[in-house]
Amino acid sequence: MKIICEQHKLINSINIALRAVSSKTTMPILECLIIQAESDTIKLIANDLEIGIETILEGNIVEPGTIALNAKIFSDIVRKLPDSDVTIETDDNYKTTITSEKAEFTIYGFSGDEFPYLPKFEKTDPVVLSQFSLKEVIRQTVFSISDSDSSKIMSGELFEIKENNLKVVALDGHRISVRNIELEDNYDHIKVIVPGKTLIEISKILSGEIADEVNMYFTDKHILFEFDQTIVLSRLIEGEYFNISQMFSGDYETKVSINKSEMLRCIDRSTLLVKETDKKPIVFNITDEKIEFKMNTSIGSMSDEINISKSGKDMLIGFNPRFLLDALRVIDDETIDIYFINPKAPCFIKDEEETYMYLILPVNINAEVY
Amino acid sequence: MKIICEQHKLINSINIALRAVSSKTTMPILECLIIQAESDTIKLIANDLEIGIETILEGNIVEPGTIALNAKIFSDIVRKLPDSDVTIETDDNYKTTITSEKAEFTIYGFSGDEFPYLPKFEKTDPVVLSQFSLKEVIRQTVFSISDSDSSKIMSGELFEIKENNLKVVALDGHRISVRNIELEDNYDHIKVIVPGKTLIEISKILSGEIADEVNMYFTDKHILFEFDQTIVLSRLIEGEYFNISQMFSGDYETKVSINKSEMLRCIDRSTLLVKETDKKPIVFNITDEKIEFKMNTSIGSMSDEINISKSGKDMLIGFNPRFLLDALRVIDDETIDIYFINPKAPCFIKDEEETYMYLILPVNINAEVY
Numbered sequence: 001m002k003i004i005c006e007q008h009k010l011i012n013s014i015n016i017a018l019r020a021v022s023s024k025t026t027m028p029i030l031e032c033l034i035i036q037a038e039s040d041t042i043k044l045i046a047n048d049l050e051i052g053i054e055t056i057l058e059g060n061i062v063e064p065g066t067i068a069l070n071a072k073i074f075s076d077i078v079r080k081l082p083d084s085d086v087t088i089e090t091d092d093n094y095k096t097t098i099t100s101e102k103a104e105f106t107i108y109g110f111s112g113d114e115f116p117y118l119p120k121f122e123k124t125d126p127v128v129l130s131q132f133s134l135k136e137v138i139r140q141t142v143f144s145i146s147d148s149d150s151s152k153i154m155s156g157e158l159f160e161i162k163e164n165n166l167k168v169v170a171l172d173g174h175r176i177s178v179r180n181i182e183l184e185d186n187y188d189h190i191k192v193i194v195p196g197k198t199l200i201e202i203s204k205i206l207s208g209e210i211a212d213e214v215n216m217y218f219t220d221k222h223i224l225f226e227f228d229q230t231i232v233l234s235r236l237i238e239g240e241y242f243n244i245s246q247m248f249s250g251d252y253e254t255k256v257s258i259n260k261s262e263m264l265r266c267i268d269r270s271t272l273l274v275k276e277t278d279k280k281p282i283v284f285n286i287t288d289e290k291i292e293f294k295m296n297t298s299i300g301s302m303s304d305e306i307n308i309s310k311s312g313k314d315m316l317i318g319f320n321p322r323f324l325l326d327a328l329r330v331i332d333d334e335t336i337d338i339y340f341i342n343p344k345a346p347c348f349i350k351d352e353e354e355t356y357m358y359l360i361l362p363v364n365i366n367a368e369v370y
Numbered sequence: 371m372k373i374i375c376e377q378h379k380l381i382n383s384i385n386i387a388l389r390a391v392s393s394k395t396t397m398p399i400l401e402c403l404i405i406q407a408e409s410d411t412i413k414l415i416a417n418d419l420e421i422g423i424e425t426i427l428e429g430n431i432v433e434p435g436t437i438a439l440n441a442k443i444f445s446d447i448v449r450k451l452p453d454s455d456v457t458i459e460t461d462d463n464y465k466t467t468i469t470s471e472k473a474e475f476t477i478y479g480f481s482g483d484e485f486p487y488l489p490k491f492e493k494t495d496p497v498v499l500s501q502f503s504l505k506e507v508i509r510q511t512v513f514s515i516s517d518s519d520s521s522k523i524m525s526g527e528l529f530e531i532k533e534n535n536l537k538v539v540a541l542d543g544h545r546i547s548v549r550n551i552e553l554e555d556n557y558d559h560i561k562v563i564v565p566g567k568t569l570i571e572i573s574k575i576l577s578g579e580i581a582d583e584v585n586m587y588f589t590d591k592h593i594l595f596e597f598d599q600t601i602v603l604s605r606l607i608e609g610e611y612f613n614i615s616q617m618f619s620g621d622y623e624t625k626v627s628i629n630k631s632e633m634l635r636c637i638d639r640s641t642l643l644v645k646e647t648d649k650k651p652i653v654f655n656i657t658d659e660k661i662e663f664k665m666n667t668s669i670g671s672m673s674d675e676i677n678i679s680k681s682g683k684d685m686l687i688g689f690n691p692r693f694l695l696d697a698l699r700v701i702d703d704e705t706i707d708i709y710f711i712n713p714k715a716p717c718f719i720k721d722e723e724e725t726y727m728y729l730i731l732p733v734n735i736n737a738e739v740y
Contacts (some may be wrong), residue, residue: 073642073669080639103639107670269450269473272443299443300477 001065002089003037005057007081007100013044013057014075016230019201021071022048029114032068033075035088036112037061045117046071051198052118056229063089067096068112074098077105118233121224126215127161127187131206131227134214137168137179138203140330140356145196146172156193156237159223163187169244170196175323175346176244176359190218193241198223198234205230247359248348252339254286254312260336264328266293266304267321273297274321281318281363286310286340295321317343318365327358371435372459373407375427377451377470383414383427384445386600389571391441392418399484402438403445405458406482407431415487416441421568422488426599433459437466438482444468447475488603491594496585497531497557501576501597504584507538507549508573510700510726515566516542526563526607529593533557539614540566545693545716546614548727560588563611568593568604575600617729618718622709624656624682630706634698636663636674637691643667644691651688651733656680656710665691687713688735697728 014033022030025048034045035057042057067090078086081100090096094109138157146154151173158169166181202225206214217224225232270282273295285292286308293304317340327349328336339348343362350357384403392400395418404415405427412427437460448456451470460466464479508527516524521543528539536551572595576584587594595602640652643665655662656678663674687710697719698706709718713732720727 076642077639080635080642082635102676103636103672103674105639105643105670105672265450265452266473269447269475272446272450273475300475302473302475304473306472 001035001037001067002062002087003035003042003059004062004085004087005042005059007078007083007086009058010086011075011078013055013229014071014078016055016205017044017046017053018071018075019205020046020048020051020053020232028070029068029110029112030116031070031072032110032112032115033071034066034068034112034115034117036066038064038066045115047116047118049116050195050235051201052116052233054118054231058229065090066112067094068110068115069096069107070109073107077107118231121217121219121222121231121233123215123217123224123226125187126217126226127166127183127190128185128213128215129166129181129183130210131212131214132208132210133181134225135203135206135208137166137181138199140179141168141170141177142196142199142203143326143330144170144172144175144177152237153193153239153241155197156195157199158241159190159192159194161187161190169241171242171244174320174361175327176247176357177327178244178248178354178357178359180353180355191241192218192223193237193239194223195234195237198232202232205232247346248357252312252341252348254310254315254340256286256291256338256340257309257335258291258306258338260328260331260334262306263336264325266306267324267328269304270295270302271321271325273299273302275299279320281365282321282324283316283318283365286315286317288314312340315340315343316365317347318363319347319360320363323360327360331356331358371405371407371437372432372457373405373412373429374432374455374457375412375429377448377453377456379428380456381445381448383425383599384441384448386425386575387414387416387423388441388445389575390416390418390421390423390602398440399438399480399482400486401440401442402480402482402485403441404436404438404482404485404487406436408434408436415485417486417488419486420565420605421571422486422603424488424601428599435460436482437464438480438485439466439477440479443477447477488601491587491589491592491601491603493585493587493594493596495557496587496596497536497553497560498555498583498585499536499551499553500580501582501584502578502580503551504595505573505576505578507536507551508569510549511538511540511547512566512569512573513696513700514540514542514545514547522607523563523609523611525567526565527569528611529560529562529564531557531560539611541612541614544690544731545697546617546727546729547697548614548618548724548729550723550725561611562588562593563607563609564593565604565607568602572602575602617716618727622682622711622718624680624685624710626656626661626708626710627679627705628661628676628708630698630701630704632676633706634695636676637694637698639674640665640672641691641695643669643672645669649690651735652691652694653686653688653735656685656687658684682710685710685713686735687717688733689717689730690733693730697730701726701728 036043042059045054087099096109098105160167163186164183168179170177215226280297283294290305290307295302346359346361406413412429415424457469466479468475530537533556534553538549540547585596650667653664660675660677665672716729716731
């Protein structure tokens with residue numbers, strides 16, 4: 001194989017493919033990037049058996065062929081080359097020479113015969129949305145997937161498409177995050193669970209531009225994302241997702257409107273007093289015109305207050321401050337509405353159109369202390 | 371004690387004093403910052419028994435007094451407060467209330483009676499230089515102090531003042547870094563060894579501005595740096611520094627002039643092939659018009675070449691690439707001169723005026739391989 005390409009294009013393609021390179025594996029071939037130069041197309045390919053990525057690299061094929069190179073060594077070398085033409089040439093023993101200007105590196109590759117290439121995938125009827133929307137919806141929900149291994153289903157996100165709506169749900173037993181996105185077209189009903197890891201990796205390589213599109217294709221076992229010069233194929237998580245509709249009843253006792261940034265800063269400060277080993281709630285004392293916030297830990301105590309507008313009953317309720325922070329950080333609205341039922345029931349942060357709904361379970365508190 | 375000060379001024383002072391807070395200690399008092407409010411001056415004080423820092427905080431003293439607060443907790447809280455007036459008030463039990471706008475934190479402090487305050491220091495005849503010069507000279511030498519505990523003297527830097535010259539030397543047995551700075555005034559002869567740790571910490575709080583000055587005061591045991599609203603007191607390292615003058619003879623066999631940036635990039639790339647466990651040299655093959663660079667390791671091999679102008683003999687010589695990189699990174703000249711004696715003797719990188727001299731020992735190489 002012999003190819004010539006520009007250093008900055010090569011490093012861009014490498015950075016995309018690297019997201020599917022296995023870091024912890026007993027199979028050295030999974031630590032490799034494949035360079036495949038055939039029929040006028042150069043592809044970089046990586047696959048950690050959960051996610052596979054193929055991305056097209058612009059360049060000249062002098063001699064077609066395939067080589068597997070250790071992804072870390074190869075990417076480190078290319079990253080430090082001058083931004084100039086890079087020639088990659090292999091011999092029959094997979095010895096690979098990487099040349100740029102007068103600098104020449106020689107490293108040892110593999111045949112790539114054992115590499116788990118991505119299966120053929122029938123691409124029909126894509127669901128289309130902007131890269132901006134997909135990247136945003138991942139950022140706005142993925143923090144509430146479960147990071148424990150106890151539930152495979154909680155480690156993924158529900159992607160449910162109905163007519164022209166994409167609903168994305170993530171939950172971990174303490175909270176539920178829901179986002180609804182309006183799509184340009186109408187689609188048949190699709191309901192799948194996408195691994196959180198896939199979503200985290202893909203959000204790192206999406207451009208985030210409104211003008212750039214992503215096509216999503218679905219089969220029983222897989223989801224395929226296609227965008228720019230890249231495809232990302234991921235297994236789906238099998239099983240039935242939780243039925244969350246009954247969790248979001250319309251009833252509430254107390255509704256509060258509050259400035260989001262003020263609340264975020266207040267709760268952020270309170271976490272300074274929280275040690276890993278000594279999890280304490282932040283307590284809301286909700287009265288007619290304000291919420292008083294209080295926290296007491298072994299380190300010390302804090303209190304603060306924020307003016308609100310409120311309808312319904314007064315309430316004393318406690319929360320894990322981290323769960324509140326996670327939700328507040330991804331809401332763009334400057335004033336938010338929070339709905340409370342009682343001190344033992346979850347609160348909801350949501351907008352009227354329900355483009356976002358964050359449900360957070362409270363923490364039991366000893367009301368007499370506050 | 372009760373004081374009121376602005377949040378951004380308080381956090382600036384905390385950031386300075388934090389550099390002398392002990393992170394690993396069995397004495398909780400050394401993890402504290404002292405706030406001392408007396409005779410119209412608020413000071414923040416920290417001391418890890420190697421370095422002590424006192425810095426003046428602008429603010430109002432409502433009630434004089436002293437409090438010791440855990441530096442990490444106190445600084446974390448202040449950092450997250452709004453940029454507004456902060457009130458710090460203590461009671462008889464050292465309970466400390468930190469208030470800003472409606473936010474109020476309460477933490478538990480200590481009396482500060484056990485704190486090792488900085489000794490009185492007679493400030494006479496300062497050596498004066500700009501904060502820029504001191505910060506630069508530390509950056510340009512401190513990488514070559516020894517980080518092993520085997521030699522106390524090698525863990526410090528020589529500061530030698532003669533007439534209007536400050537010479538700073540750092541060495542670790544493989545290399546020597548020397549910088550000479552011209553001072554505005556003439557001084558009596560001073561020769562001390564300053565701990566590397568002191569210099570690293572102080573360079574983090576120096577402004578780096580040419581217009582800002584530092585006063586340095588010396589006693590047998592201590593050096594005191596005075597700048598802005600801050601004093602930094604450090605122990606000196608006792609003992610006789612190495613006599614390096616005979617190392618820098620004027621003789622050489624080969625002199626090379628080379629583009630520094632090209633050489634830096636070339637050597638930087640070569641280090642990609644170096645594993646921690648498998649230290650290999652970069653080999654220079656110096657001929658009339660160019661240096662060929664080569665490296666061979668278990669990962670692979672590289673070669674590169676750079677045009678030079680040269681006088682004297684051809685030479686084949688090997689170096690630890692890291693030592694070259696450290697020196698090249700802190701030299702501002704775009705073209706540098708390197709002097710070689712023979713493949714077993716150190717090379718020198720120096721300018722004609724000897725404002726900088728970097729001596730680097732070569733590595734034995736098997737000449738037949740290259």
